[in-house]
Amino acid sequence: MRHLTRSVPAVFIAASLFSTPVFGKADPQVEAAVSAVYPALVRIHVVAEEGGDGRMQKQRASGSGTIISPDGYILTNHHVAGRATRITVRLADRQELRATLVGTDPLADLAVLKIDRKNLRNPEAPLPVAKFGDSSALEVGDTVLAMGSPAGLSQSVTQGIVANTEMIAPGGSMRLDGEAVGELVRWIGHDAVIFPGNSGGPLVNLKGEIIGVNEVGIGSLGGAIPSNLARKVADELIASGHVERSWVGLVAQPLLKTSDAKSGILVGGLISGSPADKAGLKAGDLVTRCNGTDVPASRAAEDIPVFNRMLLESAVGSEISLEGSRDGKPMTWKVIGNQREPAEPREKELLSWGITARDITELNAKEMLRDDNKAVLVQSIRPGGGAAASKPAISPDDLILSVSGKPTPNLVELIKVSGEITEGKTEPVPVLVSYEHDGRSYLTVVKIGPEVDPDKPGLVKKAWIGIDTQVISADLAEALGIKGSKGVRVTQVHSASNAEKAGLKTGDLLLKLDGTVIPTSRPEESDVFASLIRQYKIGTEVTLSVRRGTEALDIKVPLDASPEGTSELDSYDSETLEFNSRDIGQADRVSEKLPEDFKGVLITAVTPAGWAALGGLSAGDMIVSMDGKPVESIDALKPILADVEKNRRSPIVLFVRRGITTRYIELEPSW
Numbered sequence: 001m002r003h004l005t006r007s008v009p010a011v012f013i014a015a016s017l018f019s020t021p022v023f024g025k026a027d028p029q030v031e032a033a034v035s036a037v038y039p040a041l042v043r044i045h046v047v048a049e050e051g052g053d054g055r056m057q058k059q060r061a062s063g064s065g066t067i068i069s070p071d072g073y074i075l076t077n078h079h080v081a082g083r084a085t086r087i088t089v090r091l092a093d094r095q096e097l098r099a100t101l102v103g104t105d106p107l108a109d110l111a112v113l114k115i116d117r118k119n120l121r122n123p124e125a126p127l128p129v130a131k132f133g134d135s136s137a138l139e140v141g142d143t144v145l146a147m148g149s150p151a152g153l154s155q156s157v158t159q160g161i162v163a164n165t166e167m168i169a170p171g172g173s174m175r176l177d178g179e180a181v182g183e184l185v186r187w188i189g190h191d192a193v194i195f196p197g198n199s200g201g202p203l204v205n206l207k208g209e210i211i212g213v214n215e216v217g218i219g220s221l222g223g224a225i226p227s228n229l230a231r232k233v234a235d236e237l238i239a240s241g242h243v244e245r246s247w248v249g250l251v252a253q254p255l256l257k258t259s260d261a262k263s264g265i266l267v268g269g270l271i272s273g274s275p276a277d278k279a280g281l282k283a284g285d286l287v288t289r290c291n292g293t294d295v296p297a298s299r300a301a302e303d304i305p306v307f308n309r310m311l312l313e314s315a316v317g318s319e320i321s322l323e324g325s326r327d328g329k330p331m332t333w334k335v336i337g338n339q340r341e342p343a344e345p346r347e348k349e350l351l352s353w354g355i356t357a358r359d360i361t362e363l364n365a366k367e368m369l370r371d372d373n374k375a376v377l378v379q380s381i382r383p384g385g386g387a388a389a390s391k392p393a394i395s396p397d398d399l400i401l402s403v404s405g406k407p408t409p410n411l412v413e414l415i416k417v418s419g420e421i422t423e424g425k426t427e428p429v430p431v432l433v434s435y436e437h438d439g440r441s442y443l444t445v446v447k448i449g450p451e452v453d454p455d456k457p458g459l460v461k462k463a464w465i466g467i468d469t470q471v472i473s474a475d476l477a478e479a480l481g482i483k484g485s486k487g488v489r490v491t492q493v494h495s496a497s498n499a500e501k502a503g504l505k506t507g508d509l510l511l512k513l514d515g516t517v518i519p520t521s522r523p524e525e526s527d528v529f530a531s532l533i534r535q536y537k538i539g540t541e542v543t544l545s546v547r548r549g550t551e552a553l554d555i556k557v558p559l560d561a562s563p564e565g566t567s568e569l570d571s572y573d574s575e576t577l578e579f580n581s582r583d584i585g586q587a588d589r590v591s592e593k594l595p596e597d598f599k600g601v602l603i604t605a606v607t608p609a610g611w612a613a614l615g616g617l618s619a620g621d622m623i624v625s626m627d628g629k630p631v632e633s634i635d636a637l638k639p640i641l642a643d644v645e646k647n648r649r650s651p652i653v654l655f656v657r658r659g660i661t662t663r664y665i666e667l668e669p670s671w
Helices: 028-040 227-240 301-312 362-367 411-422 474-479 498-502 528-534 586-592 611-615 634-647
Strands: 041-052 055-067 073-076 084-091 096-105 110-115 143-148 156-167 187-190 202-204 209-218 221-226 250-253 265-270 286-290 319-326 329-336 348-350 355-359 376-381 399-403 429-437 440-448 462-464 467-471 488-493 509-513 541-548 551-558 560-562 571-574 579-583 601-606 622-626 652-658 661-667
Touching (some): 028 041, 028 156, 028 202, 028 209, 041 073, 041 355, 055 348, 073 227, 084 110, 096 227, 110 227, 156 221, 209 227, 221 227, 250 661, 265 301, 348 411, 355 411, 411 429, 467 528, 571 634, 579 634, 601 611
Antiparallel strands (some): 041 084, 084 096, 143 202, 156 187, 209 221, 250 265, 265 286, 265 661, 319 329, 348 355, 355 376, 376 399, 399 429, 429 440, 462 560, 509 541, 541 551, 571 579, 579 601, 601 622, 622 652, 652 661
């Protein structure tokens, strides 16, 4: 996250406002180390932009950095300056200069800035430069110094020790612009005090060398990106402005606890059509060597970035040689790495539409279950803007496919087409827009420019009135002043449904349907009204006799189409493993684009802090097998679970489908 400047009541070791820090009785080693790096410290102030509410929203932020080159290159974090539109740096001698963004890498959370030497007070004077050290030589217990500008204050230094050389984010990866930093980075954990604003500043050893770039604070520990990774990324950014990496579409995970493998990683899943998929790798394979280098045994999440880096740093287009085994048999795979795309292309603002939007990558398209990436994703909507006012309304995450019959395969084309349509116009221009919402194709008309209230449609599949109801019991009727009446009370009106458009409101009492009394007066008759509605044809307009307070109304409602219900599907709740499941229905197959031959059960709920939750099972997962036995349906799941409980097995290995890939999950109940 970007660190906003704020006041922090703290005292920092050896804090100074001058280019040379003033020491008391400091350790000579510490003094020498600080003197070597401190003059190269910079304080960074930025104005950054990020899409939200249909606009590129600006915010001020601050961070730290280090001069790493006599030419004026500065190393900092991506989350400090990667989205900056204006950058000012303050040197240790108080000179303030404008800086430019040379390149940024959200996956490693690193960025490189540059100042122009011509703007220095003395352009001929050499710039102070900090040197890199070898982060792989660090050991737990080594003394380190964290330098930076906490909370936007002047350059400061704190001292601590290395607590961990392989630290990752608890509970998962930290994401920046869609990139999971934990896929690549294992932080140097240390207890030198850092605060917001220290981000991007150096972590220094007692030799006066940069051995890390401070990035995060977790509890009482700081986390720094190792210098060996930072130096490599910085060199690439300086050389070309970007970092080129390979992508193979392989999802690696730690070895299962039941595995007796001495080395390697487990292939948890593959992206369909990816290089790894084409090379013949499969979920369950064991990879033990990559391009001739042994892959250490991955027993925990902290081990996975080591293997990921081997793949990512392979030359794009090169043949990556993987060795391992499948079901105990030796295997070799030759994988050609593709150019890795950014996780999320940068969004831009389209003022005339009232949206921010961005391109989608090929991987994004696969995650959306699309055949191609020829569309523009709506990232955010401005309330009252043209897109929000369209009927049906365009929503965040919708995909714009064409405008006025002209395809918009990318953001450049959308901006171009919009400009051509509105050029020279002084009034709002209605345009026909083809867009995709939840995988369904829609048409709408957007008046580019005006700001009116949005009116978003409901998404439906078959007959439905768009309300939830309760029976008006005899006691309730009497309490409501309509003694002897029968009918139902509206408990919820579904947003954007025809019922809402017709004016029905929560609390309305529905007494007649097309002039006939609704025959419900007992709680067990709760489904009678829905049954009456189901007898009508889709699209039929029904008349409801409504009582609202003391007012009697007749409201006409065209019947919508509604999603398929799931109540008739077989389900099972595992009290032992603490999850709820059901069979996969046709609606699931349609929404998830599941192959006709796909078999499994859908997890509908996971009890918080239960065994399933602790093992990483999530609602929406689909169990394909349990302990190697196929789980084709609830009928197949029940005897497998009964056997697990009878024999009190632990761990229990689940193979699940999650999104567009698969993974293994181990549940470890205590019997």
